[in-house]
Amino acid sequence: MTLTEGFDLSGHNTLGLPSRALYGGVISDIGDIMRMIEFARARYLPFHVLGGGSNCVLAETVNAVVGRIDLGGCRIEQGFSGGVRVTASAGEDWSDLVRRTVGQGIGGLENLAGIPGTVGAAPIQNIGAYGIELSDVFQELTALDTRTGDLVHLGKDACRFAYRHSRFKDEPGRYIVTEVTLSLPRHWRPVLSHAGLKGLPDASDPGAIMAAVLAIRGAKLPDWRITGNVGSFFHNPIVPAHMRQEVGGVPGHPVPGGIKLSAGWLIEACGLKGHRLGGAGFHAKHALVIVNHGGATFGDVQDLAALAIQRVRDRFGVTLVQEPVTLT
The missing domain is CATH 3.30.465.10 (Uridine Diphospho-n-acetylenolpyruvylglucosamine Reductase; domain 3)
Structure with missing residues (x-):
């Protein structure tokens, strides 16, 4: 196992954000995991494992030890x-x-x-x-x-x-x-x-x-290899059944615990479909997907997500929850 200071994660997240971990390396066997954990603990740093990077939003500097998993078979x-x-x-x-x-x-x-x-x-x-x-x-x-x-x-x-x-x-x-x-x-x-x-x-x-x-x-989702994205950026919110009338017109269906609403519909209804902020934007065909149009930063993505959360809450009284994990 070799750990690298300033480990480059830019090519290992499907949003295509520029990012480096304080330390990182490739996990090629199970023993590497414990060795990385011990290295992180000795320096009072968090330890994260990164797979394909398809469900994460990475800060420009991730203040942690990051292991990129490469266990095959x-x-x-x-x-x-x-x-x-x-x-x-x-x-x-x-x-x-x-x-x-x-x-x-x-x-x-x-x-x-x-x-x-x-x-x-x-x-x-x-x-x-x-x-x-x-x-x-x-x-x-x-x-x-x-x-x-x-x-x-x-x-x-x-x-x-x-x-x-x-x-x-x-x-x-x-x-x-x-x-x-x-x-x-x-x-x-x-x-x-x-x-x-x-x-x-x-x-x-x-x-x-x-x-x-x-x-x-x-037909509806951009290919991350061409246009960076992490797929659905928010969970479809589940609200109590009694709220169904309060958010009338929003597509939804009954599930255990209430009514599951369409987060994409809520975002589009707030006028954000195709909306851009810096290098990040909501996809023109699917409002639930934030894409990297080129040169997007961690801040662009966070600000755009916060805008959607605020507008949906103000208009519908529903709080969207981010689906990908944020690593800082």
Whole structure:
């Protein structure tokens, strides 16, 4: 393990923000994690793990030790009672994993195609799209407990999954995910509940559904490799049912705990779709996405997000919550 002072993170965040950590390096084995933690503790610095950088907003200087995870490896095992077991290391690319399983005719992950980031980051946020969440196919994960230094195995109940949430957000930094195991069904059935997938001509093939999902994403979401972004910048807010009339006209549907509203609709209704501030702006096709038009700074993104939060709160009485993690 080699730690670098002023570790450059500019090429490792999908927003494309210029950023450097006080110290950083690449995690190529589990032992590197504890060595970095010990280095950080000796200097009274926070320690962060960075995967694909697809769900974070980085300050120009991150006052911490940052480890960029590079743990690779994947096993696909068929013949289990529940179907197919897929075990992937935390540094594997999520989109590649989806393509790999679907390419072998294995269904279950096709609705989650095109989501940027690593396998290790997927359970932190309980990623979801087009009617499926990671928790629907999750079996267990292996993680390093930074408090004890032990490797632990956590099943679905222990992870406490919820909408874009897990126990790992309640205990930030305690667990570093090293491996994730998924259980895919032996008798696959397509999930076509999302409006864009209903009436799909060929719904008998996971590959056809993956192609449709990728086409939908490509039509409304910018490619981060061309235009920097972190996807949805805010959670869709869940408000008590009694507020439904107070925010009349806002698209929403019942969920446990109340009514889930469309954050993108709220932002667009406040006149911010396509609005720019410095090098950052809300995407012209999707108001929920903040993009880097070129030269955006951490301050540009933070100020633009704060503007949206204020306007939505003033007009609708709803407080938006940022989805990507901020590292400073």
